[in-house]
Amino acid sequence: MNEPLTASELPRGFTFAGMHCGLKKTKLDLGLLLSEVPASAAAVFTMNQVVAAPVMLCRENMKKSHQKIRGIIVNSGNANCCSGPEGYAASVATAQKLSQELGRVDPSQFLVCSTGVIGAPLQVEKILVAMPELVRLPKGDPWSFEQFARSIMTTDTVPKWAAEKIRIGKKQVRIAACAKGSGMIHPNMATMFAFIATDATIASPLLGRALQEAVDPTFNSITVDGDTSTNDTVALLANGLAGARPLSADTANYRLFCEALESICKTLALAIVRDGEGAQRVIEIEVRGAPSDNAADQIARTIANSPLVKTAFAGADPNWGRILAAAGRSGVKFNFERVDIALAGFEVCRGGREYPFNEVTAHEKMLDKYVPVIVNLHAGEGHARIWTCDLTKEYIHINASYRT
Amino acid sequence: MNEPLTASELPRGFTFAGMHCGLKKTKLDLGLLLSEVPASAAAVFTMNQVVAAPVMLCRENMKKSHQKIRGIIVNSGNANCCSGPEGYAASVATAQKLSQELGRVDPSQFLVCSTGVIGAPLQVEKILVAMPELVRLPKGDPWSFEQFARSIMTTDTVPKWAAEKIRIGKKQVRIAACAKGSGMIHPNMATMFAFIATDATIASPLLGRALQEAVDPTFNSITVDGDTSTNDTVALLANGLAGARPLSADTANYRLFCEALESICKTLALAIVRDGEGAQRVIEIEVRGAPSDNAADQIARTIANSPLVKTAFAGADPNWGRILAAAGRSGVKFNFERVDIALAGFEVCRGGREYPFNEVTAHEKMLDKYVPVIVNLHAGEGHARIWTCDLTKEYIHINASYRT
Numbered sequence: 001m002n003e004p005l006t007a008s009e010l011p012r013g014f015t016f017a018g019m020h021c022g023l024k025k026t027k028l029d030l031g032l033l034l035s036e037v038p039a040s041a042a043a044v045f046t047m048n049q050v051v052a053a054p055v056m057l058c059r060e061n062m063k064k065s066h067q068k069i070r071g072i073i074v075n076s077g078n079a080n081c082c083s084g085p086e087g088y089a090a091s092v093a094t095a096q097k098l099s100q101e102l103g104r105v106d107p108s109q110f111l112v113c114s115t116g117v118i119g120a121p122l123q124v125e126k127i128l129v130a131m132p133e134l135v136r137l138p139k140g141d142p143w144s145f146e147q148f149a150r151s152i153m154t155t156d157t158v159p160k161w162a163a164e165k166i167r168i169g170k171k172q173v174r175i176a177a178c179a180k181g182s183g184m185i186h187p188n189m190a191t192m193f194a195f196i197a198t199d200a201t202i203a204s205p206l207l208g209r210a211l212q213e214a215v216d217p218t219f220n221s222i223t224v225d226g227d228t229s230t231n232d233t234v235a236l237l238a239n240g241l242a243g244a245r246p247l248s249a250d251t252a253n254y255r256l257f258c259e260a261l262e263s264i265c266k267t268l269a270l271a272i273v274r275d276g277e278g279a280q281r282v283i284e285i286e287v288r289g290a291p292s293d294n295a296a297d298q299i300a301r302t303i304a305n306s307p308l309v310k311t312a313f314a315g316a317d318p319n320w321g322r323i324l325a326a327a328g329r330s331g332v333k334f335n336f337e338r339v340d341i342a343l344a345g346f347e348v349c350r351g352g353r354e355y356p357f358n359e360v361t362a363h364e365k366m367l368d369k370y371v372p373v374i375v376n377l378h379a380g381e382g383h384a385r386i387w388t389c390d391l392t393k394e395y396i397h398i399n400a401s402y403r404t
Numbered sequence: 405m406n407e408p409l410t411a412s413e414l415p416r417g418f419t420f421a422g423m424h425c426g427l428k429k430t431k432l433d434l435g436l437l438l439s440e441v442p443a444s445a446a447a448v449f450t451m452n453q454v455v456a457a458p459v460m461l462c463r464e465n466m467k468k469s470h471q472k473i474r475g476i477i478v479n480s481g482n483a484n485c486c487s488g489p490e491g492y493a494a495s496v497a498t499a500q501k502l503s504q505e506l507g508r509v510d511p512s513q514f515l516v517c518s519t520g521v522i523g524a525p526l527q528v529e530k531i532l533v534a535m536p537e538l539v540r541l542p543k544g545d546p547w548s549f550e551q552f553a554r555s556i557m558t559t560d561t562v563p564k565w566a567a568e569k570i571r572i573g574k575k576q577v578r579i580a581a582c583a584k585g586s587g588m589i590h591p592n593m594a595t596m597f598a599f600i601a602t603d604a605t606i607a608s609p610l611l612g613r614a615l616q617e618a619v620d621p622t623f624n625s626i627t628v629d630g631d632t633s634t635n636d637t638v639a640l641l642a643n644g645l646a647g648a649r650p651l652s653a654d655t656a657n658y659r660l661f662c663e664a665l666e667s668i669c670k671t672l673a674l675a676i677v678r679d680g681e682g683a684q685r686v687i688e689i690e691v692r693g694a695p696s697d698n699a700a701d702q703i704a705r706t707i708a709n710s711p712l713v714k715t716a717f718a719g720a721d722p723n724w725g726r727i728l729a730a731a732g733r734s735g736v737k738f739n740f741e742r743v744d745i746a747l748a749g750f751e752v753c754r755g756g757r758e759y760p761f762n763e764v765t766a767h768e769k770m771l772d773k774y775v776p777v778i779v780n781l782h783a784g785e786g787h788a789r790i791w792t793c794d795l796t797k798e799y800i801h802i803n804a805s806y807r808t
Binding site: 354 | 455483521525715716718724725726741755757797803804
């Protein structure tokens with residue numbers, strides 16, 4: 001777990017809360033993030049065709065509000081997915097009740113997010129009953145931020161957050177974010193949330209571009225089990241309350257902002273992989289020398305999702321043959337007799353065959369928390385990098401008994 | 405494990421042997437299947453681009469010999485893959501030594517097969533030294549057949565075989581086969597062998613067609629972990645020694661033969677899934693009402709390879725939401741609010757939402773050895789069926805420590 005944020009790291013004009021409303025037995029299960037003023041908003045949602053009701057509502061509200069959002073309400077413990085018209089009505093009712101309790105905010109200015117088990121009806125009355133208390137809680141201090149970060153957790157073992165500060169002219173601009181996710185993690189937004197708040201001044205369309213560019217090499221480049229979720233949401237609110245001048249495309253300040261944003265997304269994405277269900281270590285799969293970047297990406301993802309590769313890493317076994325075999329079924333054409341593989345810093349395969357290495361030393365190095373793999377096809381300039389984790393007995397334990 | 409075959413079930417003119425040559429510590433690791441006369445041959449090999457040396461040699465020998473094969477020599481304990489020019493030379497040397505020892509058989513009339521760890525050099529001298537003993541062993545009795553079936557095993561917990569008899573005119577024709585495979589099983593021939601011998605009379609091209617048609621709905625419709633292997637081989641030899649009249653395309657006798665062949669392949673394919681590494685149960689995924697058969701197949705395979713679905717089955721958890729979510733990421737377009745799902749005979753989802761069912765009874769039914777799943781999209785006439793197994797802690801245990 002990372003260090004608590006300090007007050008000076010939190011963006012101005014945002015408040016946070018987390019509470020227990022009864023969807024889970026005892027843990028925090030309802031969170032709220034509010035901006036004092038309508039904030040420019042950008043969001044990326046799951047690519048799964050099976051989409052949870054709250055995601056449908058979020059998409060509509062982004063349009064209706066012209067990307068001006070006042071707050072995000074999140075419940076954990078139930079994904080409100082495959083829940084029929086009642087599920088959608090539950091999300092609508094949540095936004096309406098929040099609007100009533102806060103007053104003078106249109107329901108379309110809220111994003112509603114849910115995470116947890118799929119297919120069970122959401123007991124929305126627990127959320128509605130808790131609402132009067134919830135709206136009294138939000139504060140702009142680190143403790144409240146942490147409560148919010150904890151309220152969105154499901155099988156996560158630690159809360160996850162990150163913050164960056166940049167200087168725009170003479171003004172300090174802050175970005176702070178938290179995320180959840182540990183199973184069902186896959187490229188294209190899989191059971192994960194990331195909520196990012198900044199006091200930068202930036203119009204929604206440009207904010208959307210910045211978010212998409214930050215998400216591709218970070219959240220869209222991690223995978224725990226290849227399963228994508230029905231609820232994933234990355235939302236970014238920018239309320240302008242730092243008082244800095246508006247960011248415009250292709251300026252140095254905008255680039256500064258984008259770098260800070262990507263850095264936050266990367267920190268959170270890696271924190272998600274590190275906390276992958278049952279994971280002991282993060283594996284960085286880098287593919288070089290592919291015919292194209294897309295081909296490299298396809299190979300890297302196939303390796304990253306191979307159960308045989310991932311279990312070998314669980315045993316810290318330098319079984320490079322499985323890595324090469326996974327690449328071979330990726331659908332990308334290449335000559336395997338030109339492939340080099342380095343594992344945890346050791347060259348283990350050269351020209352598609354074993355390159356003598358010390359098995360004991362390699363095994364010990366593979367016990368690290370972070371193990372890099374480099375696969376070079378020598379077939380072009382294509383490059384890609386994907387992060388995954390090992391597949392352990394603990395993953396099975398968590399997921400065989402998730403609902404029981 | 406199935407019942408031993410009887411002598412009358414074994415095809416005429418075939419002999420079998422299995423012995424220990426030292427590639428494994430103590431278990432049988434070298435097998436030989438011989439036909440008295442050159443047999444019409446058909447074979448299907450791995451679709452993985454990373455191909456083991458013996459597979460390369462088999463492909464060449466099938467051409468060189470004009471699909472007339474005298475025997476199959478198989479070692480377990482080492483896949484002889486990613487082993488460079490020496491690996492290929494080892495396979496060639498194996499066929500040559502066998503040819504020398506038997507006399508009057510061209511080396512191109514042998515198929516050479518290897519299974520086991522990838523990337524480690526094959527100690528071919530152990531095979532060569534054992535050859536004089538090996539060629540003295542083959543006999544046509546059930547015990548020798550079983551020795552052969554055992555010699556090809558790797559992580560298999562049981563040997564696998566099947567046999568069928570049909571009548572062609574007044575002659576009895578026999579088909580007997582054995583198979584191996586339990587991890588890295590995936591459509592398109594993944595770490596699996598099946599060796600099929602028949603005394604039917606049939607020309608190689610027609611035999612090839614019969615084999616491909618039998619393989620698609622059987623060996624190509626099972627998956628254990630989505631990983632395909634570098635060595636997979638299904639080979640079928642027909643030596644004509646039953647003395648029955650030659651089979652011709654589109655006749656009743658040919659259809660009879662094809663049915664028996666497919667039945668054998670299905671028995672062996674299901675035996676492989678049942679023996680999937682760590683598997684407790686076989687799951688039959690049937691997709692109905694898809695836009696096309698291909699679309700149905702794509703959805704069925706995505707569900708069958710989802711770690712979250714497979715771990716839910718390990719816990720006998722009727723978590724249909726994971727099944728629907730896997731379908732949603734398959735790449736096939738459909739309206740999830742029309743989907744029905746039946747699990748172990750229980751309707752659990754109708755119109756994309758929960759259909760009330762008794763969780764306890766469903767859980768108990770899911771503890772069976774064979775659990776059917778039916779997913780109906782109500783979006784067309786497309787249909788597919790795929791078999792997989794559950795993903796258990798034992799799978800991890802086996803694969804994290806495979807080489808150590």
